[in-house]
Amino acid sequence: MRPRDLLCPKPEGLYCAPGDFFIDPVRPVARALVTHGHSDHARSGHGAVLATQETLDIMALRYGDGFAGSTQVARLGEPVAINGVTVTFHPAGHVLGSAQIAVEHGGMRIVASGDYKRTPDPTCRAFEVVPCDVFISEATFGLPVFRHPPARDEIGRLLKSVSQFPERTHLVGAYALGKAQRVMRLLRDAGYDRPLYIHGALAKLSSYYQRCGIELGPLEPATTDNGAKRDFAGAIVIGPPSAFQDRWARRFPDPLACFASGWMRIRQRARQGGVELPLIISDHSDWDELTATIRDCGASEVWVTHGREEALVRWCELEGISARPLHLVGYEDEGD
Ligand SMILES: [Zn+2]
Numbered sequence: 001m002r003p004r005d006l007l008c009p010k011p012e013g014l015y016c017a018p019g020d021f022f023i024d025p026v027r028p029v030a031r032a033l034v035t036h037g038h039s040d041h042a043r044s045g046h047g048a049v050l051a052t053q054e055t056l057d058i059m060a061l062r063y064g065d066g067f068a069g070s071t072q073v074a075r076l077g078e079p080v081a082i083n084g085v086t087v088t089f090h091p092a093g094h095v096l097g098s099a100q101i102a103v104e105h106g107g108m109r110i111v112a113s114g115d116y117k118r119t120p121d122p123t124c125r126a127f128e129v130v131p132c133d134v135f136i137s138e139a140t141f142g143l144p145v146f147r148h149p150p151a152r153d154e155i156g157r158l159l160k161s162v163s164q165f166p167e168r169t170h171l172v173g174a175y176a177l178g179k180a181q182r183v184m185r186l187l188r189d190a191g192y193d194r195p196l197y198i199h200g201a202l203a204k205l206s207s208y209y210q211r212c213g214i215e216l217g218p219l220e221p222a223t224t225d226n227g228a229k230r231d232f233a234g235a236i237v238i239g240p241p242s243a244f245q246d247r248w249a250r251r252f253p254d255p256l257a258c259f260a261s262g263w264m265r266i267r268q269r270a271r272q273g274g275v276e277l278p279l280i281i282s283d284h285s286d287w288d289e290l291t292a293t294i295r296d297c298g299a300s301e302v303w304v305t306h307g308r309e310e311a312l313v314r315w316c317e318l319e320g321i322s323a324r325p326l327h328l329v330g331y332e333d334e335g336d
Pocket residue numbers: 036038041094115333334335
């Protein structure tokens with residue numbers, strides 16, 4: 001059996017013909033396996049969904065209980081048989097509930113890693129290396145220029161700015177699933193114990209994280225309706241990046257725009273977005289994590305998807321690992 005007989009790209013997503021299922025399909029299908037809850041990977045309208053409990057919960061929070069015809073919980077490390085194909089979910093270290101999916105058939109194992117990172121994240125389980133024949137890797141930050149600094153140091157820069165400008169409101173842009181809660185947790189780990197003010201779009205997911213036992217400390221709504229503008233002087237307000245474009249953001253006193261994203265490595269990108277304090281905090285692997293992971297899993301073949309596919313393919317070839325880009329469409333990760 002050739003690897004592409006087990007998994008191959010289709011317009012709907014990655015398809016397993018012998019098992020008759022898709023992984024992270026971007027269009028409604030009969031049977032979907034979902035790696036994590038970001039909206040480009042987890043869509044509503046499938047017939048049946050197999051995912052971790054957290055990913056199923058997150059999909060229900062975002063789309064409502066009827067997001068799929070039926071659901072099945074995938075327990076980490078427990079093999080599940082689908083039409084004679086064995087699939088096993090393993091932690092991916094990306095966001096709460098995120099998993100890689102190992103697909104095995106006829107003595108071959110392909111690991112679809114979804115989105116992943118290797119740096120420790122107190123809000124989700126650590127990535128697990130799964131030895132395999134073929135490794136499917138994302139390449140969101142697949143260029144050597146992308147090297148993420150320790151997140152702790154970036155949070156240190158934020159707290160330093162808060163103490164330097166006590167009269168200003170620090171507005172931190174962070175994606176609603178994963179990044180926002182990671183920023184909250186990192187602030188708590190750095191000893192920040194004052195209330196964090198959050199945009200309404202973060203409320204449901206943040207309380208879900210708390211129900212899962214991830215301590216985020218006191219969170220309060222960042223509402224300005226009662227006109228008490230001065231209340232937010234010196235405060236940290238966290239909201240989704242999209243909220244920073246609208247009137248909501250301008251209500252705060254002398255706001256200082258921060259953005260927590262791997263893209264903040266690119267200064268021009270920060271400047272264009274009007275970001276005064278760029279925080280390089282990413283839920284994706286940087287170049288060193290991508291290449292280390294490819295070595296660690298021992299795959300003789302690598303398929304590269306969403307992102308800088310060509311550079312990582314070239315790196316693999318120079319390492320003597322056969323590699324090709326998958327050119328899957330429809331993935332614009334909401335959680336960089
Ligand atoms: Zn993601």
